[in-house]
Amino acid sequence: MTSPQPAETRTQKRSAQTATLAEIAREAGVSAPTVSKVLNGRADVAPSTRARVEELLRTHGYRRRRAESTRSPLIDLVFHELESAWAMEVIRGVENVARDAGLSVVLSESAGRLTPGRTWADQVAARRPHGVILVLSGLDESQRALLTSRSIPFVVMDPAGDPGADVPSIGATNWQGGLAATRHLVDLGHTRIGAISGPTRMMCSRARVDGYRAALETAGLPVDPGLIVTGDFHHEAGYRQGLELLRRPDRPTAVFAGNDLQALGLYEAARELGLRIPHDLSVVGFDDLPVARWVGPPLTTVRQPLMEMAEAAARLVLDLGREDRSSTATRVELATSLEVRSSTAPPREGRDVAG
Amino acid sequence: MTSPQPAETRTQKRSAQTATLAEIAREAGVSAPTVSKVLNGRADVAPSTRARVEELLRTHGYRRRRAESTRSPLIDLVFHELESAWAMEVIRGVENVARDAGLSVVLSESAGRLTPGRTWADQVAARRPHGVILVLSGLDESQRALLTSRSIPFVVMDPAGDPGADVPSIGATNWQGGLAATRHLVDLGHTRIGAISGPTRMMCSRARVDGYRAALETAGLPVDPGLIVTGDFHHEAGYRQGLELLRRPDRPTAVFAGNDLQALGLYEAARELGLRIPHDLSVVGFDDLPVARWVGPPLTTVRQPLMEMAEAAARLVLDLGREDRSSTATRVELATSLEVRSSTAPPREGRDVAG
Incomplete structure (x- = not known):
């Protein structure tokens, strides 16, 4: 989906990374220790000096030499929002890898904004973790420059936006998952299949719904835009958008709910309207949270290996921080799988078309 | 439940806290900077020297002078285990308070053991957080001594064991909650009421079941030990122990499930046996996790204000670290409330007694 960065640009960047700390200091008109202080996120530097030094670090593409000894035994884990039940799976995965490596996990929330605040970046620079994992959350240019100049590696997990071709990331096969979910419903005989999308600013939402569309089109079924509604991946949206879909005179006989929480909201909407699952309505989720197995009826869903993805992200970010790094793949998508419950x-006979 | 520590002991401890760093060094036969290194968790001290210094710090009740400036902008949050869905509520609460205070949260898991490992304590000493919050997890004597000598305050949330009268803690009114849950069932007319306890080594489990017993006894109902089974607060235990209860010839018409996850396991057991909730079986949980509202039927449960408890724990630990600390209450229980869904x-007529 993204065009890779042209090779020339990368080469230019690399050749520019030759300025030393002393040269930066000279150009900024400050002492070398002052540049060090800025790099270490120390508070005792005037804001204007700090801004000047940061700007020079960025334009020169300065990269601090990696020094294992000066790193704190920490990994930073940043969430877009902690509310979602699946955050726990991610935390567990990162915690598993961190523990084995003798590291602790620092947790932050970017509080619903899609890039963490400036203060956060300063704190990270000051505490010098082994690496940073961003979940459904990106970095702006200056934050990336700040981490890069400190040689603090970072990995984006399940990118919400389009992180750029040179940003290491771990995702899941969202498109394939949407395809598999919808094909399952088509194979059961459904022809009016609705979808509740996640937020459209997140690439994973778009990929899932595109997979849904591809399944319908390859089966020769029409794609009805009226049957595609948009939520925000939370239970409440599944409930509200579910009510909207199910109150249509030509309501769908099956819905791909975008994720598990929206599927549970849809369950509630169906209960409220007296529709039984799966007799009157088939529902497929996405994620396979623990709760998917516990609800009644147990939810058919697309399993996203969240814990394994988080483990892969943690291993990748630690590997990126090593001088002798082994891995070359820095964009990985782990496979999803359909869990039929x-x-x-x-669909019930004779009810396939009617409302 | 615990007898408070005698006043004399406390006074003795306090008066012994007069040894200076130089005196500790002299007695240990090392230099003062070496004692500093031990206090700062630095690795470049021989293990035997380190042990000797730690022992002297402990016996002298040494307390480092609080120095705001040398603290890292971190709060340590330690879980007994991260699996449980309610860990997320706790993380969010601590994160809320930490963010407002400009601090980040370091997350650790004691991996099922009830006290975090020795390495953890060393890491905490080295990173010098503003405070430590332990969730369902205690500290052993040497870990407490280590934190105390570094003047790193700590608070235990929802104590699993018996933390000792002088350990600051935040809990919920577990006994009252068990009482309210069971009284609700008694008031509905149930007379055969089962209970699924959490692990008996956790005080909160015991308190809940004691509340259950008190409700039966004060209603003049017999307490049948055969109707009280023990789980581990997970879904699977609720399912297995639930099957055991429901397969009894004299099965209960209602069950207090100990927590929400066990209640969901009990839902599954009931489904498997063809028992409808609430027609054939009434179920009450404990916690009020978000999922309690989403399952079918929505779960009647005892709301434990987990996020508020975590916020209170975070505020308390930050307050304990201030020279001019204001709060005096260091053992707090927040109120639970019954959420009837x-x-x-x-109970169905005529089915009250029969199996």
């Missing part, structure tokens, strides 16, 4: 069934 | 109803 009891929330899907063939 | 759709999983409880009067």
Whole structure:
């Protein structure tokens, strides 16, 4: 989906990374220790000096030499928001790898904004972690420059936006997952299949719904834009958008709910309208949170290996920080798989078309 | 439940806290900078020297003078285990307070053991956080001594064991919650009420079941030990122990499930046996996790204000670290409340006694 960065640009960047700390200091008109202080995120530097030094670090593409000994035994883990139940799976995965490596995990929340605040970047520079993992959250240019100049590696997990071709990332096969979910419903005989998308600013939402569309089109079924509604990946949105879909005179006999929480919201909407799952409505989720197995009926869903993805992200970021790094793949998508449970069934005879 | 520490002991401890760093060094036969290194968790001290210094710090009750400036902008949050869904609520609460105070949260898991490992304590000493919050997890004597000598305050949230009268802690009114849950079932007309306890080594489990017993006894109902089974607060235990309870010839018409996850396991057991909730079986949980509202039928449960408890713990630990600390209450229990939803109803007529 992204065009890779032209090779020339990369080469230019690399050849520019030759300025020494002393040269930066000279150009900024400050002492070398002052530049060090800025690099270490120390508070005792005037804001204007700090800004000047940061700007020179950025334009020169300065990269601090990696020094294992000066790093703190920490990994930074930054969430877009901690509310979602699947954050726990991610935390566990990162915690597993961190523990084995003798590191602790520093948790931050970017509080719903898609890039963490400036203060956060300063704190990270000051505490010098082994690496930074961003979950559904990106970095702006200056934050990337700040981490790069300190040689603090970072990895984006399940990119919400389009992180750029040179940003290491771990994702899941969202498009394939949307395809598999919808094909399952088509194979059961459904022809009117709705979808509740996640927020459209997140690439993973778009990929899932594109997979849904591809399944319908390759099966020769029409894609009805009226059957595609947009939520925000939370339970409440699944409930509200679910009510909207199910109150249509030509309501769908099956819905791909975008994620598990929206699927649970849809369950509630169906209950409220007296529709039984799967007899009157088939539902497929996405994520396979623990709760998917516990609800009644247990939810058919696309399993996203969240814990394994988080483990892969943690291993990748630690590897990026090593002088003798082994891995070359810095954009990885782990496979999703369909878990068929009891929330899907063939449509009831004679009810396939009618409302 | 614990007898408070005698006043004399406390006074003795306090008066012994007069040894200076130089005196500790002299007695240990090392230089003062070496003692500093030990206090700062630096690695370049021989293990035997380190042990000798730690022992002297402990016996002299040494307390480092609080120095705001040398602290890292961190709060340590330690979980017994991260698996449980309610860990997320706690993380969010601590994160809220930390963010407002400009601090980041370091997350650790004691991996199922009830006290975090020795390495953890060393890491905490080295990173000098503003404070430590332990969730369902205690500290052993040497870990407490280590934190105390570094003047790193700590608070235990929802104590699993018995933390000792002088350990600051935040809990919930577990006994009152068990009482309210069971009284609700008694008031509906149930007379055969089962209970699934959490692990008996956790005080909160015991308190809840004691509340259950008190409700039965004060209602003049017999307490049948055969109707009290023990789980581990996870879904699977609720399912297995639930099956055991429900397969009894004299099965209960209602069950207090100990927590929400066990209640969801019990839902599954009931589904498997063809018992409808609440028609054939009433269920009450404990915690009020978000999922309690989403399951079918929505779960009647005892709300434990987890996020508020975590916020209170974070505020308390930050307050304990201030020279001019204001709060005096260091053992707090926040109130629980019964949330009546759709999983409880009067027992069906004529089925009250029979299996």
